[in-house]
Amino acid sequence: MKQMIHKKFIRTVTVWMLLLAMGLSVTGCDQAAAIGGSQSLDIDYVGGDGEITEDEVTAKNESPMEWLKKKLSGDKKKAGVNGRExxxxxxxxxxxxxxxxxxxxxxxxxxxxxxxxxxxxxxxxxxxxxxxxxxxxxxxxxxxxxxxxxxxxxxxxxxxxxxxxxxxxxxxxxxxxxxxxxxxxxxxxxxxxxxxxxxxxxxxxxxxxxxxxxxxxxxxxxxxxxxxxxxxxxxxxxxxxxxxxxxxxxxxxxxxxxxxxxxxxxxxxxxxxxxxxxxxxxxxxxxxxxxxxxxxxxxxxxxxxxxxx
Missing domain, CATH: 2.170.130.30 (Ferric Hydroxamate Uptake Protein; Chain A, domain 1)
Structure with missing residues (x-):
């Protein structure tokens, strides 16, 4: 009798754990959709020219890090050998x-x-x-x-x-x-x-x-x-x-x-x-x-x- 009660308890706990896991998964998807349904990274860099939008970055067909490096280096004056430029x-x-x-x-x-x-x-x-x-x-x-x-x-x-x-x-x-x-x-x-x-x-x-x-x-x-x-x-x-x-x-x-x-x-x-x-x-x-x-x-x-x- 005790063995039957113990097995029923284990099955009940297992079912609740599965239901809880499914609920968390659905909640996570809803949050991701709320953040950005397009699954793209929102970028809001601020540089010397003011605010830079995501459209300006993605239009260049390059990664955000590559764009950021070019942006930062592009604002610097060219300096040749001995700074002659x-x-x-x-x-x-x-x-x-x-x-x-x-x-x-x-x-x-x-x-x-x-x-x-x-x-x-x-x-x-x-x-x-x-x-x-x-x-x-x-x-x-x-x-x-x-x-x-x-x-x-x-x-x-x-x-x-x-x-x-x-x-x-x-x-x-x-x-x-x-x-x-x-x-x-x-x-x-x-x-x-x-x-x-x-x-x-x-x-x-x-x-x-x-x-x-x-x-x-x-x-x-x-x-x-x-x-x-x-x-x-x-x-x-x-x-x-x-x-x-x-x-x-x-x-x-x-x-x-x-x-x-x-x-x-x-x-x-x-x-x-x-x-x-x-x-x-x-x-x-x-x-x-x-x-x-x-x-x-x-x-x-x-x-x-x-x-x-």
Whole structure:
């Protein structure tokens, strides 16, 4: 008798436990449906642009974590090597480019759009057709960079080429002022600011009539795989960086200036057509040209600094 009562009690308890489990399951489903019947995650991130809705996230077809990482990183300013791209504190009122009367930034373009830089060149490409830069000046005046021979195999064309007068200039790139300011001793400028101050020694190169200082610099860039970046077009090219040494890297008043026959033109390198025998120099200044010989003959740099404290 006692055994029958015990078995009945166990069956009753088991039935109630099953009923209780089923009830909890149904309740959980109702709560889930109340929270979000679409079974999607409600997102309410708040960033620099204010509240971000779920629709804005899911529209990009990416996970919430991926979107959040992009959102957070996108709000930060780009900072290149040595922070050279963060120049907002300088660009409004102080730059070598102002001495050339450069247009607004909206009218300029980055040289990265049309020119290969050293960072973007594949290592295998660097090992092909690359001329090593001789660190000694070309005292003999022999041609380091001849023009391409487009005459083909025609013997008459070859004869005409041999009798045509060659037009040559000398070209060099230096950063002596950066060395004088101690940048060559700083490890972060290793490979960028050589202790000798010479980035490109004096070379002699041929040119065609109508070519500009900028055109020849582009040929040097392509031949020696020398990094160069510029802004502007149609004769208004401004050189912002050579060999990864950029404007503002040497201070508020630093940048690249070009010199022809001892004179620093007050217009862009893309507008200066070279002539036979020209002596062309690119010099880095840390003081708006005041630290270069003949770099500020009319006092424009000094006046600019005095009026832009």
């Amino acid at each position: 963060d120049i907002s504190r300088f660009s409004d009122d102080a730059s070598v480019q102002q001495l050339y009367g450069l247009k607004d930034d909206s009218d300029t373009q980055s040289g990265n759009d049309v020119a290969k830089t050293a960072d973007s060149i594949d290592e295998s490409e660097q090992n092909q057709d690359t001329i090593q830069i001789d660190q000694k000046d070309n005292k003999k005046g022999t041609v380091d960079l001849p023009l391409e021979d487009n005459s083909g195999s025609d013997s008459n064309s070859n004869k005409n080429n041999n009798t045509t007068q060659k037009h040559t200039v000398t070209y060099t790139i230096r950063c002596d002022t950066a060395v004088a300011n101690g940048m060559a001793q700083d490890p972060k400028w290793a490979g960028i600011v050589p202790a000798s101050g010479v980035i490109l020694p004096v070379i002699t190169m041929e040119f065609e009539p109508g070519e500009t200082v900028f055109d020849l610099l582009c040929r040097i860039r392509d031949t020696y795989k020398l990094q160069m970046e510029y802004r502007g077009s149609d004769g208004g090219q401004y050189i912002s960086g050579i060999n990864n040494l950029y404007e503002f890297d040497g201070g508020r008043w630093s940048g690249w200036m070009y010199c022809v026959n001892g004179w620093y033109p007050n217009y862009y390198c893309g507008a200066y057509q070279v002539k036979d025998g020209d002596v062309i120099e690119w010099n880095y200044t840390c003081d708006l040209g005041c630290d270069l010989e003949n770099g500020d003959p009319n006092g424009y740099g000094k006046d600019w600094k005095d009026n832009h404290k």
